[in-house]
Amino acid sequence: MTDQGIGARVLRKEDKRFITGKGKYTDDIVQPNQAYAAFVRSPHAHANVKSIDTSAAEAMDGVEAVLNGHQLTGDGIGNIICGWGITSKDGSPMNMGAWSALATDKVRYVGDAVAVVIADSKAQAQAAAEAVMVDYEILPATSNVLASMKEGAPQIHENAPGNLIFDWEIGNKDETDAALASAHHTTTMEITNNRLSPNPMEPRSAVATFDESEDHYTLYTTSQNPHVARLVLSAFYNVAPEHKLRVIAPDVGGGFGAKIYIYPEEIVCLWASMKTNRSVKWTSTRSEAFLTDAHGRDHVSTATMGFDADNNIVGFKINTKANLGAYMSLFSSSVPTYLYATLLSGQYNIANVYCDVQTYYTNTVPVDAYRGAGRPEAAYLIERMMETAARELGVDPGELRRQNFVREFPHQTPVIMAYDSGDFAGNLDQAKAAADVAGFSARKEEAARRGKLRGLGYSNYIEACGIAPSAAVGSLGAGVGLWESAEVRVNPVGTIEILTGSHSHGQGHETTFAQLVSERFDLPTDNIQIVHGDTDKVQFGMGTYGSRSGAVGMSAISKALDKVEAKVKKIAAHVLEASEDDIVIEGGEVKVKGTDKAMGWHEVGLSAYTAHNLPEGMEPGLKEGAFYDPTNFTFPAGCYICEVEVDPQTGVTEIVQFTASDDFGTIINPMIVEGQVHGGIAQGIGQAMLEHAVYDDDGQLLSGSYMDYCMPRADDVPNYTVSHHSTTCPGNPLGMKGCGEAGAIGSPPAVINAITDAIGNNNLSMPATPSRVWAALQQVSAAQAAE
Amino acid sequence: MDMSGEYRIAAPIQTVWDAIQDPEILRGAIPGCEELEKTSDTEMSAKVSLKIGPVKAKFAGEVTLKDMDAPNSLKIEGEGKGGIAGFAKGGADVQLAEDGNETILTYQAEAQVGGKIAQLGSRLIQSTAAKLADKFFANLRDELEDS
Numbered sequence: 001m002t003d004q005g006i007g008a009r010v011l012r013k014e015d016k017r018f019i020t021g022k023g024k025y026t027d028d029i030v031q032p033n034q035a036y037a038a039f040v041r042s043p044h045a046h047a048n049v050k051s052i053d054t055s056a057a058e059a060m061d062g063v064e065a066v067l068n069g070h071q072l073t074g075d076g077i078g079n080i081i082c083g084w085g086i087t088s089k090d091g092s093p094m095n096m097g098a099w100s101a102l103a104t105d106k107v108r109y110v111g112d113a114v115a116v117v118i119a120d121s122k123a124q125a126q127a128a129a130e131a132v133m134v135d136y137e138i139l140p141a142t143s144n145v146l147a148s149m150k151e152g153a154p155q156i157h158e159n160a161p162g163n164l165i166f167d168w169e170i171g172n173k174d175e176t177d178a179a180l181a182s183a184h185h186t187t188t189m190e191i192t193n194n195r196l197s198p199n200p201m202e203p204r205s206a207v208a209t210f211d212e213s214e215d216h217y218t219l220y221t222t223s224q225n226p227h228v229a230r231l232v233l234s235a236f237y238n239v240a241p242e243h244k245l246r247v248i249a250p251d252v253g254g255g256f257g258a259k260i261y262i263y264p265e266e267i268v269c270l271w272a273s274m275k276t277n278r279s280v281k282w283t284s285t286r287s288e289a290f291l292t293d294a295h296g297r298d299h300v301s302t303a304t305m306g307f308d309a310d311n312n313i314v315g316f317k318i319n320t321k322a323n324l325g326a327y328m329s330l331f332s333s334s335v336p337t338y339l340y341a342t343l344l345s346g347q348y349n350i351a352n353v354y355c356d357v358q359t360y361y362t363n364t365v366p367v368d369a370y371r372g373a374g375r376p377e378a379a380y381l382i383e384r385m386m387e388t389a390a391r392e393l394g395v396d397p398g399e400l401r402r403q404n405f406v407r408e409f410p411h412q413t414p415v416i417m418a419y420d421s422g423d424f425a426g427n428l429d430q431a432k433a434a435a436d437v438a439g440f441s442a443r444k445e446e447a448a449r450r451g452k453l454r455g456l457g458y459s460n461y462i463e464a465c466g467i468a469p470s471a472a473v474g475s476l477g478a479g480v481g482l483w484e485s486a487e488v489r490v491n492p493v494g495t496i497e498i499l500t501g502s503h504s505h506g507q508g509h510e511t512t513f514a515q516l517v518s519e520r521f522d523l524p525t526d527n528i529q530i531v532h533g534d535t536d537k538v539q540f541g542m543g544t545y546g547s548r549s550g551a552v553g554m555s556a557i558s559k560a561l562d563k564v565e566a567k568v569k570k571i572a573a574h575v576l577e578a579s580e581d582d583i584v585i586e587g588g589e590v591k592v593k594g595t596d597k598a599m600g601w602h603e604v605g606l607s608a609y610t611a612h613n614l615p616e617g618m619e620p621g622l623k624e625g626a627f628y629d630p631t632n633f634t635f636p637a638g639c640y641i642c643e644v645e646v647d648p649q650t651g652v653t654e655i656v657q658f659t660a661s662d663d664f665g666t667i668i669n670p671m672i673v674e675g676q677v678h679g680g681i682a683q684g685i686g687q688a689m690l691e692h693a694v695y696d697d698d699g700q701l702l703s704g705s706y707m708d709y710c711m712p713r714a715d716d717v718p719n720y721t722v723s724h725h726s727t728t729c730p731g732n733p734l735g736m737k738g739c740g741e742a743g744a745i746g747s748p749p750a751v752i753n754a755i756t757d758a759i760g761n762n763n764l765s766m767p768a769t770p771s772r773v774w775a776a777l778q779q780v781s782a783a784q785a786a787e
Numbered sequence: 788m789d790m791s792g793e794y795r796i797a798a799p800i801q802t803v804w805d806a807i808q809d810p811e812i813l814r815g816a817i818p819g820c821e822e823l824e825k826t827s828d829t830e831m832s833a834k835v836s837l838k839i840g841p842v843k844a845k846f847a848g849e850v851t852l853k854d855m856d857a858p859n860s861l862k863i864e865g866e867g868k869g870g871i872a873g874f875a876k877g878g879a880d881v882q883l884a885e886d887g888n889e890t891i892l893t894y895q896a897e898a899q900v901g902g903k904i905a906q907l908g909s910r911l912i913q914s915t916a917a918k919l920a921d922k923f924f925a926n927l928r929d930e931l932e933d934s
Contacts, residue, residue, distance in 0.1 A: 043873040043902025110901065130871040287906060696909075698899065704906020 005519030009671040013525065014510045023251040026205035029220045031279035034207070035064050037269055038125035039282070040115040040132045041291065042107035045141035045363035045699020046154060049105055052115055053133040060131060062124035064276050067268075068115045069102035077101060077271055078237045080264065082328035083479035086166045086337055089356070094166040097157030097361065099327035101237075101264035101271075107136070108156055108326035109363050110701055111291030113264055118272050118280055141363040141699035145300055145321040148360040156326060156361040163361040165324055166333070170341045171354035171414050179315030179352040183306025187389040193377045194766045195298035195323070195693040196686075197709055198370050200505075202253025203284035204293065208269035212277060216244045221266050223249040223533075224259045224503050225543020228480065230535050232262050232330070239270045249533040252505035256683075257369040258293045259505065260545050261330040265292075290704045295693050296370025298323040299336060299377050305385045311393055313404050315352040318344060318381065322359045325366035332368040333359070338416075338476050339374030339464075339546075345413035346382040347424045347460045347637060348404040353414045363699035369545065371683055372745040375463040380766075383459045383749035388762045397753070398437070401460050402428055416476075417464060419635050421727040424460060427661040430725045431639040435659035440643070452645040454656075457753025459640040461746035465738030466551030466634040466731070483629035484548070485541050486556035488517075488564045490622035492609040494602030496523070499531045501541010502553035507676070507740060509549060512668045516554055516734075520561050522586045523601065539625070547738030550668065551634045555732045559626035567622060568604050574615040575599060575607060634729050634737040638662035640681075642750035646758045651774025653755055655685065660722045660746070665729040665737035673739045677722050680743020686712040687744070688751035692767050710767075790917045791895045794924050798931045800883050803890045804858035806931055807881065813850075816926035818919050821845075829853070835867060837875075839900075839915045840908030844872030859883055873902020879920070892928075896920045 004010050017023050040052075054066040080099040087093060103114045115132050119125035140154040147153060148163040156163055180186060200222075207220040217240045223229045226247040234242040252259060265282050273280045284292070301320040308314050322336035341355040390397035405424040412418045432438075440456050447454035467473065470481030487499040498513055509532065514525035531537055544553070569583040572590040576583075582593045591598040599607075604622075607613060611620035643657040660677055667673050690710040694702045703709040728735035748766060756762050761776045796803055806812045810831060814823040822834040829852040836845045848867025855861045859882065866876040877898030884891045898916045905912070 045901075110905075126871075287903065290906065696905070698901070700901050700905035700909075702905065702909040704903075704909070707907070708909060 004515055004525045006515060006666065006668050008515060008669065010511055010515055010525060010669055012508045012511045012672065013514065014504070014508065025202055025251050025253060026207060026220045026222050027283045029207045029250070031207060031209050034279040034281055035118050035120060035276060036122040036125045037272060037280050037282040038117045038119070038122070038129040039113040039265065040117070040129045040134065042103070042110060042112045042114060042136070044107060044136050044138050045110050045143065046139040046156070047107050047136035048139065049103060049107060049114055050135040050137050054115065056133065057117055057128040057131040060124065060128045062120035063128045064118040064120070064278065065272070066115060066117050066128065066132060067102070067272060067275060069100050069104035072102045072268070072271060073100055073104060075271065076238050077267060080262070080327065081236050082333050083232070083330050084334040085477040085479070086168055086333045087477070088166045089169050094333060095157065095160035095164065096328050097160055101267040109365050110699060111288070111365060112326070113268070116268050116272060118276050118278070143362055143364055143695035143697060143699045145323045145360045145362065147697070148362045149321065149358070156363060160361055165328065165359040165361060167356065167358045168337050169354070169356040170416070172352055173354045176315045176317050176352040176354035180304055180306040180317060183314050184309040185307045185393060186304055187385060187392055188302070188304045189385060189388060191301045191303060191381050191384060192765050193297045193299040193380055194687060194691070195367070196296040196370055196691050197290055197693045197703070198256045198258035198293050198296060199711060200254030200256055200258055203286060203289045204259065204263065204265065205283040206266045206269045207279060207281045208273040209279040210273040210277065216246070217270055217273070218246045218248070219266060219270055220248050220250060222252050222259050223247065223543070224252070224255040224505055224545055226503065226533055226535055227501060227538070227541050228543055229262050229266070233267065233270065237262070237267050239267060247535045249503055252503070255505045256371045257296065257373060257545060260543070261294055261368055263292065287704060290709065291701060292365060294329045294366050294368035295325065295364070296367065297377060298367050301381055303381055303385055305389055307389065307393065311395060311400060311403060313348055313350045316344065316350050318355040320355065320357045322357060323362050323364065323367055324359050325362060325364045327366050329366035329368035332366060334478070335369050335374045336377070339369070340378050342416045343375050343378040343462060343464060344382060344415055345417070346379070347401070347406060347462045349406045349411070351414065355415070364695050371680065372463070372741040373546065375741065376684070376745045376748060379459065379461040379463070379745050380749045383461065384752060387457060387749070387753040391762065397458050398428060398432060401458065417633065419462070420632055420730050422462070422635060422637050422663060423725065423727050424637060426725045427637065427639040427663055428460065430723055431641050431659050431661035434661065434721050434723055435641040435643065435657060437641065447645055451648070453648055453758040454643065454645050455754045455756070455758025456641065456643050457750050457755070457757055459746050459750035459753065461640070461742070462635055462637040463742060463745050464633040465547035465636055465741070466630050467546045467548055468630055468633045470629050480542065481629070482542055482552070483627050484552040484556040485539060485625065485627045486553070486560045487539070487623065487625040488557065488560040490564060490605050490608070492606050494527070494605040496528045497531050498528065498557055499538045500553055500557060501538055501543070502549040503533050503544045505544065507544065507549060508669070508672045512550070512672060513554060513557060515668050516557060517561065520565065521601065523588065547636070547740035550736040551729065551732050551738050552628060552630055554734055554736065555630070556626050556628035558733045559628050560624045563624035563626065564622060567608070567624070570615055570618065571604055571607055572599055575613060630731060632731040634665065634731060636662065636664050636737040636739065636742050638742060638746055640746045640750040642747070642754040644751070644754040644758055646755060646773060648777055651770035651772070651777065653689065653768060653770070653773055655718045655751065658718050658720050660720060660743070661725050662722070662739065662742055663726045663737065664724065664739040664742070665726055666735040667724065667726070674722050676739045677743045678720055680741060681720055681747045682712050682717050683744040684747030685717055685751055688748040688766050689768050690716065789895065789897045790920045792893070792921055792924060794892045794928050795886070796890045796892055796928045796931055798890060799888060800858050800885045800890045803883055803892060803931060806927065807861065808852060812927065812930050815930050816923050818922045818926070829855070839904050840911040842872050842904050842907050844869035844904070846875060869902070869904065871903060873900060873904040875900045875904065892924060894920070894924060
């Protein structure tokens with residue numbers, strides 16, 4: 001057997017080119033006769049565009065064209081759309097405001113593009129963009145939901161009165177109200193989930209080429225889902241029909257959700273390429289990334305949880321107000337609804353859950369999915385509620401959770417999701433043992449002698465991945481099906497190419513997908529190539545997001561491998577004159593079990609293509625495809641325990657220990673999974689303690705650079721203790737659940753629960769900066785002094 | 788953001804009042820001012836070069852004098868565009884009071900910035916703006932007392 005199959009710590013095949021600087025990213029693509037685009041962006045959050053004077057810019061050296069929104073819409077380029085329709089409580093559809101890739105009459109956030117300059121060099125394009133004179137009539141602006149929902153707030157879109165996009169609900173309202181009314185104890189909290197910038201290392205980029213002779217477009221772009229990009233560019237934005245548009249997402253340096261969506265810049269580059277008959281390249285500056293990459297989170301919620309006299313949860317009611325920014329991005333509507341509120345039962349058996357969600361326009365960049373997308377907001381809400389309730393009830397927070405855990409599967413929650421598997425108590429026990437919770441009080445006393453406040457916090461998260469049965473998401477408003485496709489090509493020499501519709505931008509698919517094949521055919525991973533990210537090579541696929549590439553993408557590969565395996569066995573049985581049932585594949589050979597009769601793996605491949613001696617009626621070749629549509633979401637879950645020390649003099653918090661016990665189902669490559677968990681927790685710690693995308697009241701972005709937007713660095717995070725306690729997912733052939741987002745979903749509440757435990761004040765918001773922690777400590781001192 | 792200050796100027800109130808509207812004196816007093824021309828009794832156009840944090844930009848803008856109550860008070864309003872660097876606008880209420888042969892000038896100013904200056908220099912804007920306002924009135928006093 002090769003030692004590169006499922007469960008092996010195979011080093012990442014892709015890392016050699018990445019760490020030696022040989023990766024090929026969109027900005028590395030250079031096309032003949034390539035021009036550069038620079039966008040003219042609004043410095044105002046909300047303004048009418050009265051006129052645009054391009055004459056000075058057009059006269060500058062190297063300028064090919066200066067194009068505006070009226071020309072774009074005049075050429076029939078369609079408005080940018082949101083692909084998931086949400087219906088309000090009263091049955092009305094959501095109020096989607098028009099979003100043109102270049103603004104025509106009105107700008108709605110700082111960074112909204114009003115014109116584009118195409119020039120011979122990047123410097124010439126930027127200089128000319130500066131010379132475009134736009135006459136703005138400045139309008140009052142709003143930058144957060146609480147301002148947008150106020151009577152008399154500035155109106156951002158005509159068709160969204162009061163800036164309301166939709167008012168949606170889920171769960172059983174009357175029963176939840178009744179349960180809370182009869183509860184023995186209730187815990188109520190106001191919880192804010194802070195707005196974040198996504199910050200993939202590689203900024204967004206696009207290179208568009210129009211080939212006049214073929215009437216054909218090619219777009220290289222930083223996309224997590226090139227086929228979805230082609231579909232939307234073609235069907236909704238009318239850039240070109242699908243068979244005349246090739247989208248290639250080559251190496252992509254991180255996405256975190258921000259590269260799911262089709263942004264104005266890609267559309268404009270394609271259109272400008274046609275207008276100028278030149279290739280057009282644009283690469284975002286980091287400043288543009290802060291301004292224009294879709295932000296994440298930004299919820300304001302009020303929640304009440306009720307308990308009976310035995311501390312069983314009887315009801316949970318939540319109201320959430322979500323900021324979707326100035327326009328509705330591609331999947332923005334699904335994030336604060338079906339990706340969020342459907343997880344509000346957490347790991348707990350709660351008979352009554354009700355959540356209503358109002359979403360609003362604001363004069364800020366659009367908000368959409370960011371690593372976790374809705375599930376971090378749900379986990380943060382529930383897990384802070386559980387910890388706070390335990391403190392109010394005077395019981396151990398771990399044990400309050402344990403008492404309320406779902407223990408029997410499948411479990412139907414009141415909010416759509418039906419959990420298929422899990423062992424929540426097993427994860428709790430594993431994490432408690434690894435974190436030495438029993439020794440915590442001694443560590444706390446020791447810290448106190450050093451003048452430090454030590455605290456411990458839990459987070460028992462559950463999330464939903466592998467999104468999801470196409471018919472189910474279709475019934476909930478999704479505009480696409482969420483299956484995945486795969487094609488397995490065995491070449492005549494026996495090497496294998498796997499074509500997948502999922503996309504790797506840091507996840508390590510070239511390694512893990514090859515391991516799956518290695519396991520099946522007992523071949524070294526060097527003989528296996530993963531092909532993805534090119535609509536001309538892979539027929540169709542839905543891309544990578546929502547931790548779906550393992551559970552959905554690999555399941556499709558597995559189905560295609562089934563078909564290849566069956567054909568290989570048929571060929572070998574025919575050549576070796578044996579029964580198909582007796583054929584086994586191992587050690588690079590296809591053998592007849594219990595005999596010395598065998599063919600080399602490569603000989604089977606060659607036989608399939610020479611077709612000199614195939615079974616009667618069999619088609620030549622060895623290539624199979626499959627589409628896989630999941631039967632359910634998958635439900636990764638786990639227990640995270642964070643331990644912190646706070647310096648009461650300064651409010652500075654140090655994470656001294658972070659322990660994770662995750663249930664991801666089957667794990668293909670533990671090293672890669674641990675890497676995903678490490679990265680996810682680092683992002684969660686970033687949200688909990690450091691990161692905050694801030695707009696002032698006029699809609700100016702204040703956190704527009706790394707001087708003001710604080711990313712976690714190596715010295716902000718501890719050495720993690722990660723472990724796995726897994727149950728097999730019954731919903732897919734591999735038993736996988738997904739691991740890409742768990743760390744970012746589970747960690748923020750563990751961090752905040754630990755800090756609030758240390759300082760003795762539940763009233764603390766993310767990011768828990770030293771100044772906020774110090775202020776919360778002063779509240780405690782003031783309250784004690786008043787007593 | 789809001790700023791305020793008070794200056795004692797060793798010049799009579801009418802001299803100070805005239806100076807505030809004199810393009811020559813204003814050109815010397817406005818920090819970074821490269822050009823300033825009077826376009827009417829109450830309007831001027833100006834070019835000012837400024838550095839806020841990492842952003843250096845040349846602003847082209849208009850200055851308007853309003854609510855004039857000679858020689859006691861007026862409002863100075865300005866608005867400038869700095870191209871890709873963004874925009875700045877602001878205003879100052881200025882009051883003059885006679886104190887013997889000297890004049891006490893007080894001001895309350897507010898300023899607003901947007902675009903790249905706001906994104907890159909937000910932490911520095913309050914202090915920079917306060918410094919600039921202070922420097923303007925200090926320059927004005929120096930010009931008057933030197934002449």
